[in-house]
Amino acid sequence: MIRTIADLLSVILREELPKLDKSPIKHAPTIGEMYEGLSSEILNRALPDGLGLRVVSGFACNSQGCLSGELDCMVVRGDGEKVPYTDLHVWHVKDVIAVIEVKKNLYSAELRDAFDHLKTVSAIERPYYRGEDAELDDPDRSAAPAVRTFAEMTGRIVRDAEELAALPHEEEAVFRALLLEQVSAIRVILGMHGFKSERAFRSSIVDHLKQNDGNNGFNPTDFPQLIISGGYALAKTNGRPFMAPLVDGWWPFYFSTPENPLRLLLEFIWTRLDEAYGLGREFWGEDLEREVGRTLLSFRATRNDGKIGWLARTHEVDNEALNKLPVTGQWSPAFVEEEEFVLLVKLRQGGEVRFDDPEIISWLESKGIEFDDVRNRLLRTRLVASSGQSLELITKECGLGILPTGEYVAAENSSGRLDRWISRRIEALSKRAPDEGLA
Structure with a gap:
């Protein structure tokens, strides 16, 4: 089912996107609203019925009243607050399933801007996922999915603080990162048009990382779960849904693929919804084909003077090698x-x-x-x-x-x-x- 719906959404996008591209309107904010509107339409069609979910624009907030930057699209549940005399809404971050930053074109400059903008969501989530918000009572805060992902990645089960403290520091850091990924909103950068090659797309994120070497805000949890640039995507292996085992303490946590980006978007959102609501077997269809990711970034935690940092390793692949790699493969037990x-x-x-x-x-x-x-x-x-x-x-x-x-x-x-x-x-x-x- 997920592949069928992703293919349907791709057809809609192929039909509607050229209409926006040919629009004579030159007013930048209006152009932005058109592409955001198309993105909202695509998302609304992708959400299962009966769960009370909505797609809105506006701001995420926490219980201290801190606001994110203005967000193009938010997949939300529960109740929010309408901003007077606008179509914008304010939604508590605990009820935000996903946030999508939409760009007509996604190249290096737009990538940096969108990356930084989504960090405003992470900033207001910290009181939530660090347990500082006393008002929260949310079953989604269960650590069980993160515990399972960590076990798949390392072969170790961690159930309490004592077992966590006994881990090597690089594994402890990965476990804590997975806990943050479990409760934070899915962050997506959606570029309708973008890089002409997968290698150029990969190089752009590597350049962005190198330019910010040593700066705060570039740990694994700071990266969006999914970045789409035209026909290519970069995705995170945080276990929901994609997972990569640790290799000598290194976490191969970001991969690229030319596979249908909308399918990846559905997989991220539906996996979160399945954990929260239990969607049922029929939502996943045959599910006998898997994406073959091309690793781009690996991270390994380091400890210096008692503080945890991260080392990054890039995996460079030229166009010829990328073109020879399969996009998908048959699943096997x-x-x-x-x-x-x-x-x-x-x-x-x-x-x-x-x-x-x-x-x-x-x-x-x-x-x-x-x-x-x-x-x-x-x-x-x-x-x-x-x-x-x-x-x-x-x-x-x-x-x-x-x-x-x-x-x-x-x-x-x-x-x-x-x-x-x-x-x-x-x-x-x-x-x-x-x-x-x-x-």
């Missing part, structure tokens, strides 16, 4: 061995898998297998993580299957994706010529 499958079944049934369990160790030794090898293979599936001396499932719904070929598969199945994949796989196997067999 984890193929596991019989030993991992048995332990996953035990975990799914509520059993315990401990590193020092003599029965499990003896069983594996009888098969000539080291427990550490099985544990490491299980951790690589991103379906389990370590908690003390135990392995625990970190899935919403752990799906398991045995194929007619005798192969064992496992995957997150909360959207029904594994069920659909297995159905397709069995159908494909059944169409093979009889002499091919199932091997």
